[in-house]
Amino acid sequence: MENLLAEMEQYAQENHVPIINERGRAAFLRVLEECRPRRVLEIGTAIGYSALQIAHHGAEDVTITTLELSTDRSKTAQAYIDRSIYAERIHIHTGDAAELLTSAAPQAAPYDFVFIDAAKGQYLDYLRKVEPLLADEAVILADNVLFRGYVRSAEKPPRRFRTIVKRLREYIRVVTETPGYATEILENGDGLAVTRYQRLQKID
Numbered sequence: 001m002e003n004l005l006a007e008m009e010q011y012a013q014e015n016h017v018p019i020i021n022e023r024g025r026a027a028f029l030r031v032l033e034e035c036r037p038r039r040v041l042e043i044g045t046a047i048g049y050s051a052l053q054i055a056h057h058g059a060e061d062v063t064i065t066t067l068e069l070s071t072d073r074s075k076t077a078q079a080y081i082d083r084s085i086y087a088e089r090i091h092i093h094t095g096d097a098a099e100l101l102t103s104a105a106p107q108a109a110p111y112d113f114v115f116i117d118a119a120k121g122q123y124l125d126y127l128r129k130v131e132p133l134l135a136d137e138a139v140i141l142a143d144n145v146l147f148r149g150y151v152r153s154a155e156k157p158p159r160r161f162r163t164i165v166k167r168l169r170e171y172i173r174v175v176t177e178t179p180g181y182a183t184e185i186l187e188n189g190d191g192l193a194v195t196r197y198q199r200l201q202k203i204d
């Protein structure tokens with residue numbers, strides 16, 4: 001497994017595939033080991049690196065549903081995953097996550113762990129679609145929430161990043177202020193939001 005992961009890290013570097021970066025990785029693995037998830041939803045497979053890390057550090061019977069827009073990347077991911085012992089446990093769906101979250105993803109719900117790592121401007125939309133698919137208690141990780149430092153900086157971001165930065169700030173606000181959500185932002189790497197979710201009981 002370690003050799004396969006190392007090979008994938010090298011592939012990602014050579015082919016400019018943005019897998020969870022080295023500085024964020026330790027925090028990511030720490031959270032995984034703490035939670036040991038069983039039913040996982042990942043948004044943004046890339047080449048399958050984080051899916052394999054989740055499988056490796058999750059519960060013994062972990063299953064992972066992972067969504068990827070790019071056909072090429074999802075083929076590469078499938079080829080790597082097929083070389084691992086987790087091939088039966090990881091299911092890739094290819095297409096736009098915004099659509100797959102209401103078509104393919106509900107089939108394996110409820111999820112006790114969600115890793116959001118796709119289009120940075122869509123995190124809040126993903127969260128709204130993910131919420132009905134969550135177990136009563138779940139952990140939601142969102143990568144890159146500090147986006148190159150712009151999200152917490154008082155300085156105006158370059159024009160091309162303004163919408164992303166505004167939307168990431170909104171994502172952080174929602175997961176921080178909504179009842180039932182408790183969030184810690186880890187500053188490792190590009191910023192990892194760790195949200196602990198607890199479904200609120202309805203009062204009749």
Ligand SMILES: C[S@@+](CC[C@H](N)C(=O)[O-])C[C@H]1O[C@@H](n2cnc3c(N)ncnc32)[C@H](O)[C@@H]1O
Pocket residue numbers: 018019020043044045046047048049050051067068069070073095096097098117118119
């Ligand atoms: C940062 S990479 C994921 C890295 C992966 N989670 C890892 O750490 O190994 C983001 C991925 O999200 C995919 N993506 C972007 N927009 C998407 C969308 N609308 N639906 C599904 N996947 C999308 C990209 O093609 C890219 O492969």
